[in-house]
Amino acid sequence: MTEKTTDVAVKEFQLPSTALNLGEAMAEEMDGLEFRFDVVKIPSGGGLAFEIPGDDPDNPEMVKELVGIIIDHHPANAYWADEFSGQNATPDCMSNDGKIGIGNPGGNCANCQMNQWGSGRNGGRACKNTRRVYLLREGDIMPILLILPPSSLKNIADYLAKRIIAKGRRSYSVVTKVTLRKKQNKDGITYSEAVFSVVRDLTPEEAEKAKKLSEQFKPLTRNVQLEDYEYYEPNADGLDDQPF
Numbered sequence: 001m002t003e004k005t006t007d008v009a010v011k012e013f014q015l016p017s018t019a020l021n022l023g024e025a026m027a028e029e030m031d032g033l034e035f036r037f038d039v040v041k042i043p044s045g046g047g048l049a050f051e052i053p054g055d056d057p058d059n060p061e062m063v064k065e066l067v068g069i070i071i072d073h074h075p076a077n078a079y080w081a082d083e084f085s086g087q088n089a090t091p092d093c094m095s096n097d098g099k100i101g102i103g104n105p106g107g108n109c110a111n112c113q114m115n116q117w118g119s120g121r122n123g124g125r126a127c128k129n130t131r132r133v134y135l136l137r138e139g140d141i142m143p144i145l146l147i148l149p150p151s152s153l154k155n156i157a158d159y160l161a162k163r164i165i166a167k168g169r170r171s172y173s174v175v176t177k178v179t180l181r182k183k184q185n186k187d188g189i190t191y192s193e194a195v196f197s198v199v200r201d202l203t204p205e206e207a208e209k210a211k212k213l214s215e216q217f218k219p220l221t222r223n224v225q226l227e228d229y230e231y232y233e234p235n236a237d238g239l240d241d242q243p244f
Contacts, residue, residue: 013175013202015209016141022216037145037224042152046182046190052144066146066178067199068137070171071214072221077101079114079127098129131156134221146178152194159196172214173207175199
């Protein structure tokens with residue numbers, strides 16, 4: 001597998017046509033079938049390249065940066081009552097929106113005891129909080145799904161608060177670049193964290209088109225059930241349940 005870096009010029013971003021009715025297309029083509037986005041995860045062990053699924057499942061594309069428009073993003077939580085043993089065990093409780101948990105204990109995530117600091121190992125949360133980021137790369141019709149572990153949540157929060165909201169932007173109104181940075185925790189565990197930056201603002205016309213695409217995608221992105229291993233990858237960054 002060959003790693004490559006995307007060289008992004010400041011130019012018009014080629015967005016798919018908003019005339020495509022995604023809901024209608026999905027209803028016709030995926031009737032009776034389960035839809036899944038291509039999933040990209042933060043690599044383990046301090047890796048500095050993303051693996052992107054392609055036509056050949058044995059040869060994913062390796063890239064050092066992801067560039068595109070954030071069409072949607074939202075929290076997702078998962079909780080295992082027993083110590084994770086390395087098997088693809090279904091979470092006892094999971095939440096597709098980071099607000100309402102389904103299972104045991106279930107209910108309001110914000111008030112759940114398992115979602116408080118100190119409920120897990122090393123003072124962390126027993127419930128794993130992640131964030132799903134749907135990134136539409138140029139030339140694609142469907143976004144890829146980037147799953148952010150707890151160790152990358154501070155970075156995307158800073159990006160959204162300081163580079164997007166504070167500048168009067170929306171996440172779909174800019175071209176975003178995601179890279180990886182190697183870090184080490186106090187116990188000497190090396191891990192990777194996602195870093196976000198603005199490549200450029202979209203033109204008003206591009207931003208309006210991206211907004212319409214975001215509205216079309218949300219019925220899909222907010223209702224995708226992920227596989228167990230996508231929620232939890234043991235020792236992926238060594239920090240899944242620790243506070244930051």
